[in-house]
Amino acid sequence: MHELSISRAILDTASGYADGRRVVLVSLTIGALRQVVPESLTFYFKIVSQGTLCEGARLAPRLVPARLRCACGEEWELQEPSFRCPRCAGRQVQVLDGEQLSVDSIEVEEAPCTAPR
Amino acid sequence: MHRTKVRVATDVLDANATIARANRADFDRAGVRVVNLMSAPGAGKTALLERVLMNGLDGVRAGVLEGDVQGSFDADRLSALHVPVTQLNTDPGFGGECHLDANMVRSALGALTLEDIDLLVIENVGNLVCPAEFRVGEDARAMISSVTEGEDKPLKYPLMFRTCELVVINKIDLLPHLDFSLARFLENLDRVNPGVEHMLLSARTGEGVYAFAQWLADVARGEAQHA
Numbered sequence: 001m002h003e004l005s006i007s008r009a010i011l012d013t014a015s016g017y018a019d020g021r022r023v024v025l026v027s028l029t030i031g032a033l034r035q036v037v038p039e040s041l042t043f044y045f046k047i048v049s050q051g052t053l054c055e056g057a058r059l060a061p062r063l064v065p066a067r068l069r070c071a072c073g074e075e076w077e078l079q080e081p082s083f084r085c086p087r088c089a090g091r092q093v094q095v096l097d098g099e100q101l102s103v104d105s106i107e108v109e110e111a112p113c114t115a116p117r
Numbered sequence: 118m119h120r121t122k123v124r125v126a127t128d129v130l131d132a133n134a135t136i137a138r139a140n141r142a143d144f145d146r147a148g149v150r151v152v153n154l155m156s157a158p159g160a161g162k163t164a165l166l167e168r169v170l171m172n173g174l175d176g177v178r179a180g181v182l183e184g185d186v187q188g189s190f191d192a193d194r195l196s197a198l199h200v201p202v203t204q205l206n207t208d209p210g211f212g213g214e215c216h217l218d219a220n221m222v223r224s225a226l227g228a229l230t231l232e233d234i235d236l237l238v239i240e241n242v243g244n245l246v247c248p249a250e251f252r253v254g255e256d257a258r259a260m261i262s263s264v265t266e267g268e269d270k271p272l273k274y275p276l277m278f279r280t281c282e283l284v285v286i287n288k289i290d291l292l293p294h295l296d297f298s299l300a301r302f303l304e305n306l307d308r309v310n311p312g313v314e315h316m317l318l319s320a321r322t323g324e325g326v327y328a329f330a331q332w333l334a335d336v337a338r339g340e341a342q343h344a
Contacts, residue, residue: 002247005216009129017125024120028129034250035276081275082308091311103125111118 003037006101007044013103015053021108023057031098032066032078057106066098133251136219140226140254147231150337151239153255155277157270158243160263161287163191164320166238169330170198177337180234182225184217184242191240203228207242216247219254236337245270249277257336259283264291268302271309278309283316283332290319 014026026045030036038061049055066078070085071092083093128134144151156162170179180201183192192204205225207214214221222239229237239255241248260281262270265288271278278284284306292299299317306315316332318325 002216002250005214005218005247005250006129009132012132013125013127013129017123017127019123021121033276081272083279084308084311093311101129103127103129105125106123107120108123109118110121 002035003040004044004048006036007041008048010041010045010059010103011048011052011054014057014106017103017106018053018108021053021110023054023106023108025058025060025107026054027104027106028059028061029064029100029102029104030061031064031100033095033098034101036061036101038063062104064098064100067096069094069096130250133219136223137252137254140219140223141256143226144231144237144254144256149231149234149237150257150339151237151253151255152333152336153239153241153248153253153258154261155241155245155248155258155281156243156261156263157245157266160243160261160266161320162240162243162261163194165261165285165287165318165326165329166240167194167198168320168323168326169333170195170200172326172330174236174330174337175334177236177334178234179236179238179333179337180229180231182222182229182237182239184221184240186215186242201230201233214242214247215244216242216251217253218251222253236333238333245274245277249274249280256339257282259285259332261285261287262302263288264295264297264299264302268298268305271302271305275309278306278313281310281313283314284310285329286315286317287320289317290322290324 014023042059045059068078069075070090072085072088072090074085074087076086084091085093154162181195183202183204185206187206187208189204192202195202203225205221258281260277316325316328318329
């Protein structure tokens with residue numbers, strides 16, 4: 001359900017970089033720990049982008065698995081929400097990857113557009 | 118017409134984070150510590166605040182910012198306790214926002230009498246998902262999980278359970294009537310946020326509530342762990 005608020009934040013970010021041009025593609029990185037459902041994000045983005053520079057733009061999410069490292073040296077990919085080390089059961093666990101939620105780039109059409117921002 | 122790729126490389130919640138930092142700076146200047154209190158609807162946020170504010174916080178002057186989609190039911194309950202309460206409704210958004218974000222809290226800053234308080238408790242909109250994503254300028258985050266919600270909740274909402282410095286387990290007076298296994302809940306909590314501080318209490322009977330009041334007072338004095 002947070003996909004609605006996140007889709008709005010994506011819209012604001014993408015529109016800010018569009019500089020008046022129509023946006024056709026928004027490339028995203030989504031870490032597994034953010035629990036974002038891509039289909040849901042696409043659905044909401046379609047709604048919130050109506051009447052904006054991003055109307056009709058496609059979302060291209062790159063999904064990044066969660067990787068953790070324990071102080072004992074063990075490294076693993078998180079399959080279920082369990083943040084203790086599978087080897088030593090320690091909790092000095094560092095998240096190496098999977099917390100991202102970013103707009104990496106957008107593709108815009110190079111012709112001035114009159115749609116409202 | 119040709120297409121151009123524009124590099125963005127920006128965190129989606131960057132704008133919110135910037136405003137949250139500005140809020141935090143304003144709170145710091147006023148010498149006010151801030152707790153973001155979150156939970157599912159009906160877990161007992163308001164009941165717990167009623168209970169601790171009624172008894173006082175060891176000399177700490179507290180104020181409350183009430184976030185709700187609609188209405189001022191909670192603010193009305195709390196204002197009877199003679200603490201400054203400010204209502205913030207999220208309704209003018211897209212059918213009512215399901216969480217508070219930094220900008221909404223910023224819009225309420227003018228209505229808060231920061232000079233009269235040491236601690237501001239922001240009672241977020243009841244929701245275990247969205248509030249976890251949006252920092253609002255708080256020093257510490259606490260969440261309430263009530264035993265009626267079931268012991269699987271940490272596994273279902275890891276984002277929320279991982280983002281908090283304190284997990285309050287409420288409604289323990291109901292344990293004899295439920296199938297809730299406290300041991301299993303704590304095991305699940307430990308899997309998701311190993312070692313996180315937690316406390317057991319009942320806002321209804323008052324059992325264990327003192328520990329929460331103490332935790333709030335510690336945050337107000339800058340002694341609790343920071344967000």
